[in-house]
Amino acid sequence: xxxxxKVYTLEEVSxxxxxxxxxxxxxxxxxxxxxxMEDHPGGDEVLLSATxxxxxxxxxxxxxxxxxRAMMDEFYxxxxxxxxxxxxxxxxxxxxxxxxxxxxxxxxxxxxxFLVPLAxxxxxxxxxxxxxxxx
Ligand code: HEM
Numbered sequence: 001x002x003x004x005x006k007v008y009t010l011e012e013v014s015x016x017x018x019x020x021x022x023x024x025x026x027x028x029x030x031x032x033x034x035x036x037m038e039d040h041p042g043g044d045e046v047l048l049s050a051t052x053x054x055x056x057x058x059x060x061x062x063x064x065x066x067x068x069r070a071m072m073d074e075f076y077x078x079x080x081x082x083x084x085x086x087x088x089x090x091x092x093x094x095x096x097x098x099x100x101x102x103x104x105x106x107x108x109x110x111x112x113x114f115l116v117p118l119a120x121x122x123x124x125x126x127x128x129x130x131x132x133x134x135x
Pocket of ligand 1: 024026031033040041042043046047049050058059062063064065066067068069071072075
């Protein structure tokens with residue numbers, strides 16, 4: 001890793017958010033992209049829009065090439081103190097309520113699904129047998 005590996009807070013990084021002085025946080029590392037603003041193929045505006053926060057997702061969403069990733073070292077100035085970055089709001093799927101905690105109802109339904117057709121069949125056969133023998 002380059003530089004001295006200084007640890008910055010989000011507060012400090014956030015102070016560098018202009019086209020003349022721009023720091024970004026990507027993958028837990030802090031980059032000073034001031035010199036790169038004009039050369040960035042994606043333009044300086046996207047870089048500016050990604051300042052003052054964790055820009056990892058923005059960076060990854062673009063699907064930067066490996067050569068783009070290799071360039072990053074050049075701008076590395078230190079690490080970010082992760083505790084200063086607000087936690088990402090993760091989507092937590094709602095917990096599935098547990099229907100039929102009691103397995104007996106489930107069992108009875110299954111049993112009926114098996115017995116009812118059987119009973120109807122038995123009834124049909126019975127009726128047929130009965131009508132045949134009486135007529
Ligand atoms: C150290 C940080 C960065 C470096 C060194 C960098 C470098 C590059 C390079 C070399 C390209 C050309 C395509 C490629 O090789 O993948 C590129 C494209 C692009 N970058 Fe970055 N980038 C950085 C950060 C960012 C961030 C944080 C964003 C979004 C907020 C961003 C948005 C884009 C976009 C949208 C393109 C696509 C341009 C196009 O294809 O028209 N970049 N970047």
